[in-house]
Amino acid sequence: MTQFKHPFHQISPIQNPSMNKNQIPRTRPWSVAGFPTSKGLTNLGDTNCMEQLLIHCANAIETNDVTLAQQILWVLNNIAPPDGDSNQRLAATFLRALTSRAATCKMLAAADAPNNNNTHKFSVIELANFVDLTPWHRFGFTAANAAVLEATEGFSVIHVVDLSLTHCMQIPTLIDVVASRHEVPPLIKLTVADSTFRDIPPMLDLSYEELGTKLVNFARSRNIVLEFRAVSSTYQDGFASLIQHLRVQQQNHLGYTGEPRTSEALVINCHMMLHYIPEETLSGIHKTDLTSFLYDSSSVITSTSSLRSLFLKSLRGLDPNVVILVDEDADLTSDNLVCRLRSAFNYLWIPYDTVDTFLPRGSKQRQWYEADIGWKIENVIAHEGVQRVERVEPKNRWEQRMKSANFQGVAFSDDAVAEVKAMLDEHAAGWGLKKEDEHIVLTWKGHNVVFASAWLPA
Known part of the structure; x- marks a missing residue:
C-alpha cells in the first residue's frame, strides 16, 4: 500500500500492523432492538441495545426522572467500557456526555460529572x-485542490480565503499541486480567520502569525510566493469582520500588492467550518450591526433569516471564482435531544469503527483521535444554546442554502474524481466514493461520511 506523506512533514500515517487494507471490520448491525428487559448484562452489549439504553436515558433526563436516569447510567457504565470494542467505546462516550448533561440538570452531583477537558494541542507536525x-479531511483537500486549479487557470494571482477546521493543513498540498502544474507559478494570497477555532478541536499550539511564517517558508521552498494575512474574525457572528475586510479590498480594486482585481482569482475554501456559524434565525441573535456591517443594503433580513444563509449571500456579493464546500453529511441540528442523540449515534459510529484499521490501542494518536470525537459528542449531547456549536447539516440542506444564495453547483472533472480515487487507494478498504448530482461523497462501508461540492456564482 502506498503511504501518503503530507508535504508539511513527510511523515507517513501510522498503520495497525495487525490489520491490512484488505481486511474490513464487521459491518455495524442496523436492526432496531427494543428496550432490554431480563437479559443479563453480558447480553446488553449489543449495539442496538446500547443505543436504546442511551435513548431511554436521554428521555429520562429530559423528563427529570432522576431514578430511571441513574439506573440506566449505572447499567451503561457496566456494559460500555471506555477501552472496549468500537461499539462499546462509542456508547461509553455518549454515556459520559449524558452524565455531563445530567449533572448540568442537577440530577447528579457536580463531582460525578466526567472531566472531558483532555483535548490535545497539536504541533504543526502532529496536526499534519x-x-x-x-x-x-484528505478527501476534501484532494477534491478542493483539483477544483481550485480548474477555476483559476490563467490567473497570475490566486487569492484563497481559507475557512478550515484544520488550520490551513490543506494549503501545503495546494502549494505542491500549483508548483507542479505551472512553469511560472502564480502569486498565492492566503487570508484566514484568526481567533476562530481556539476552543474547537483539533487545536493548534502556536499562533496564526507563526503558522503563516511556516507556510510562507514552505511556499518559498517550492518557488512560490505566498502572502499570508490573518483577519481577527469568528464564526459566532458569521465572520463579519472577514467579510468586511474582503469587501473593502474589492472596493479599492486592489490586492495586497496593488494589482488590479481583474488579474486575481478569488477562491473561498470552506472545509468543515460553515456548520459552526449559528443556524438559528436572527430573531435570537443581535442584528443591530449585521445590516450595516456584514451585509450590504440590498440584503433582506427578516425574523426567519438564518445567519448561515446570510453569510452565503455575502459570499455571493464578493463574486468569487469558485466556492468549495466540504462538510460532514449528517444532521445534528434538532432541538430535540433524543432525535439529536439518535442522529449522532448513527453517524459517529463511523470514526470509532475506522480507527481500528489504522491505530493500535494505547497509542497517543488514538487517544487524541477519540478525544476529538468525544468533544463533538459532548457538545452535541450535553450543551444547548450558544454553547452547542456542533450543528452539522446534511448535504441536501446546504444545496438548498447555496442555490438560495444564487450559486450553482458545478461537477468535479473526471481528473479530479480520479485523483480522489487514487488517494482512497492509499487507505484501508472500506472507504469509497460515489457521485450525487454534481457533488461527490466519501463513504465508509456504503454510509455517507463527508461530501465535497464546488459552486459558481449563478
Missing part, C-alpha cells in the same frame, strides 16, 4: 500527521 490518518 493527524489529518493524514484517514480520508476524513
Whole structure:
C-alpha cells in the first residue's frame, strides 16, 4: 500500500500492523432492538441495545426522572467500557456526555460529572500527521485542490480565503499541486480567520502569525510566493469582520500588492467550518450591526433569516471564482435531544469503527483521535444554546442554502474524481466514493461520511 506523506512533514500515517487494507471490520448491525428487559448484562452489549439504553436515558433526563436516569447510567457504565470494542467505546462516550448533561440538570452531583477537558494541542507536525490518518479531511483537500486549479487557470494571482477546521493543513498540498502544474507559478494570497477555532478541536499550539511564517517558508521552498494575512474574525457572528475586510479590498480594486482585481482569482475554501456559524434565525441573535456591517443594503433580513444563509449571500456579493464546500453529511441540528442523540449515534459510529484499521490501542494518536470525537459528542449531547456549536447539516440542506444564495453547483472533472480515487487507494478498504448530482461523497462501508461540492456564482 502506498503511504501518503503530507508535504508539511513527510511523515507517513501510522498503520495497525495487525490489520491490512484488505481486511474490513464487521459491518455495524442496523436492526432496531427494543428496550432490554431480563437479559443479563453480558447480553446488553449489543449495539442496538446500547443505543436504546442511551435513548431511554436521554428521555429520562429530559423528563427529570432522576431514578430511571441513574439506573440506566449505572447499567451503561457496566456494559460500555471506555477501552472496549468500537461499539462499546462509542456508547461509553455518549454515556459520559449524558452524565455531563445530567449533572448540568442537577440530577447528579457536580463531582460525578466526567472531566472531558483532555483535548490535545497539536504541533504543526502532529496536526499534519493527524489529518493524514484517514480520508476524513484528505478527501476534501484532494477534491478542493483539483477544483481550485480548474477555476483559476490563467490567473497570475490566486487569492484563497481559507475557512478550515484544520488550520490551513490543506494549503501545503495546494502549494505542491500549483508548483507542479505551472512553469511560472502564480502569486498565492492566503487570508484566514484568526481567533476562530481556539476552543474547537483539533487545536493548534502556536499562533496564526507563526503558522503563516511556516507556510510562507514552505511556499518559498517550492518557488512560490505566498502572502499570508490573518483577519481577527469568528464564526459566532458569521465572520463579519472577514467579510468586511474582503469587501473593502474589492472596493479599492486592489490586492495586497496593488494589482488590479481583474488579474486575481478569488477562491473561498470552506472545509468543515460553515456548520459552526449559528443556524438559528436572527430573531435570537443581535442584528443591530449585521445590516450595516456584514451585509450590504440590498440584503433582506427578516425574523426567519438564518445567519448561515446570510453569510452565503455575502459570499455571493464578493463574486468569487469558485466556492468549495466540504462538510460532514449528517444532521445534528434538532432541538430535540433524543432525535439529536439518535442522529449522532448513527453517524459517529463511523470514526470509532475506522480507527481500528489504522491505530493500535494505547497509542497517543488514538487517544487524541477519540478525544476529538468525544468533544463533538459532548457538545452535541450535553450543551444547548450558544454553547452547542456542533450543528452539522446534511448535504441536501446546504444545496438548498447555496442555490438560495444564487450559486450553482458545478461537477468535479473526471481528473479530479480520479485523483480522489487514487488517494482512497492509499487507505484501508472500506472507504469509497460515489457521485450525487454534481457533488461527490466519501463513504465508509456504503454510509455517507463527508461530501465535497464546488459552486459558481449563478
